[in-house]
Amino acid sequence: MKNKNQNQKNKSLTGTHEGFVGIHKGLVDCHKRVVDTRQTLAEYHKGLAGSHQRQVDSHETFVGCHQALVEHHQMNGKAKNARIIILPIILVARIEQDYIPGPDGDFDEWQKNYVTHLSSGWMGEPSLYKLLGIPEDRYKELTEMQKKWDKDYARGGKEADRRSSEAKAKQKTRKNYEALLRSVAGEYIHKNRKADDEIKRALKLTVPDTEPTPVHGTDAPVVALKNAGGSVIAFRCRRDEDQTRSSMIKGYLLEVRSWALDKTESVPNDPDVTGYKEDLSSKSHFKIKLGMANLGKTFYCYVRWRSKTNSAFDSPWTNRLQIVIA
Numbered sequence: 001m002k003n004k005n006q007n008q009k010n011k012s013l014t015g016t017h018e019g020f021v022g023i024h025k026g027l028v029d030c031h032k033r034v035v036d037t038r039q040t041l042a043e044y045h046k047g048l049a050g051s052h053q054r055q056v057d058s059h060e061t062f063v064g065c066h067q068a069l070v071e072h073h074q075m076n077g078k079a080k081n082a083r084i085i086i087l088p089i090i091l092v093a094r095i096e097q098d099y100i101p102g103p104d105g106d107f108d109e110w111q112k113n114y115v116t117h118l119s120s121g122w123m124g125e126p127s128l129y130k131l132l133g134i135p136e137d138r139y140k141e142l143t144e145m146q147k148k149w150d151k152d153y154a155r156g157g158k159e160a161d162r163r164s165s166e167a168k169a170k171q172k173t174r175k176n177y178e179a180l181l182r183s184v185a186g187e188y189i190h191k192n193r194k195a196d197d198e199i200k201r202a203l204k205l206t207v208p209d210t211e212p213t214p215v216h217g218t219d220a221p222v223v224a225l226k227n228a229g230g231s232v233i234a235f236r237c238r239r240d241e242d243q244t245r246s247s248m249i250k251g252y253l254l255e256v257r258s259w260a261l262d263k264t265e266s267v268p269n270d271p272d273v274t275g276y277k278e279d280l281s282s283k284s285h286f287k288i289k290l291g292m293a294n295l296g297k298t299f300y301c302y303v304r305w306r307s308k309t310n311s312a313f314d315s316p317w318t319n320r321l322q323i324v325i326a
Helices: 002-075 079-096 104-119 136-156 164-188 197-202
Strands: 222-227 232-238 252-261 277-281 285-289 298-307 321-324
Touching (some): 222 298, 232 252, 232 298
Antiparallel strands (some): 252 277
């Protein structure tokens, strides 16, 4: 009898223990859901904060435009008509806030251009971020976040068969990175007197246009040479993606280094070989006059895109080109 009672007591204790184990597991699961919920709320809060800042910036832009227009109409005795043009101004202010592209591929190119320009020299200054007064810790925060974005975008942004967890990590990193980029632009660029329109265009902080914009890593131009007669060489240049038509890149010139040499003279195997003639052109189709004294010699040249603002963004040179001068 005692053994039977003891067995029943043991079974009861076992059941109680299992019950406690089940409760503990339930509490652990509940805790995990709470943690996940808090993380989701934190990310949602960051998103709201970014949205709010964009609305504030948009409102400030609208107010500034509206005030300027009211003053203009007052000067012309037409202040009563100022309300008529408020709606278009609101639309423009909102469009200007969308300087960061939506698709990940476009955003990736945009952020590369943004950080590269901040890192590079500008008009004699060692770096643009220092010229704009961006603190070292903020600049370092940008570069570290860029590294994280590059890593997560490579894993979760380009391949169709990427894992869901990698895609989510990429999305989270982009959200945080974009918030940081907007924050730096808002604090140190948008209202900074040193950040003129040329700087803002270089950083792509203005309304996008349909013309090609200079970016770091531009490919060498595609160049065709032709004799135009009278010791004149005609050039036709284009971007590689334009297939056949002549074209230029916004913010760039075409730079030519050339030599007119006899057969006995050494061929220039490098664009930095001494004795070259340098020409610059703002047009994709141009001519270089060599003079009748060079008739019959061989014309050698190298060509590249040359940035108007920063030599760090010059393209590579073409391979050596040559033609007999006629």
